[in-house]
Amino acid sequence: MARPPRIWISNEAPAPGEVVRVRTQVVHVMESGFRLDAEGEPIPEDLLTGFTATLDDALLMEWLPETAISQNPYIEFTFAARQGGTLRMIWSDTKGVVAEAERAVKVG
Numbered sequence: 001m002a003r004p005p006r007i008w009i010s011n012e013a014p015a016p017g018e019v020v021r022v023r024t025q026v027v028h029v030m031e032s033g034f035r036l037d038a039e040g041e042p043i044p045e046d047l048l049t050g051f052t053a054t055l056d057d058a059l060l061m062e063w064l065p066e067t068a069i070s071q072n073p074y075i076e077f078t079f080a081a082r083q084g085g086t087l088r089m090i091w092s093d094t095k096g097v098v099a100e101a102e103r104a105v106k107v108g
Contacts, residue, residue, distance in 0.1 A: 001091065001099040003027045013106045014081035022053070023076045026091050026099055030071040050092045051075060055105065056085035081107045 010021040026048070033045030051063040061077045084107040091099045 001026055001028050001093065001097050005089065005091065005099055005101045007089070007101055007103060009087070009103055009105070011081075012103060013108060016081065016107055018081050019078050020081050020105065021076065021078045022087070023074070024089060024101070025072060025074045027072050028091070028093065030069055030073065032067045034067075045094055048073065048091055048093050051089070053077065053087065053089045055079065055083070055087050058083075058085075060087075081105065083107055 005024055005026040008023040011018065014020050028048055029046055030048065031043050031046040033042060033047075035043045037043050047067060048065045048069065051061070051065070052059065053061040060079045061075075063075065065073065084105050087103045087105050089101045
């Protein structure tokens with residue numbers, strides 16, 4: 001995850017109750033550990049192991065990816081804007097690397 005995640009939010013200042021759509025993509029190789037390199041040695045596993053999205057302390061989404069996910073995974077989810085706060089997204093992988101991104105959402 002050498003680059004910051006890409007994030008798009010349909011509306012960062014939604015009306016109360018409005019459905020907000022979030023699209024995000026993280027750059028990650030998603031190596032399964034099943035492939036071999038040019039010398040016939042296994043390429044070490046390097047997979048995303050988790051993704052969470054929260055709005056302040058409220059959990060919006062949790063995803064536990066598995067080996068069948070392609071590289072640079074794209075995630076899209078929606079939530080109803082009941083309150084404003086900090087939208088925080090966290091990705092983690094098998095090597096212990098963590099990528100985080102935050103956006104302010106102001107309901108009004």
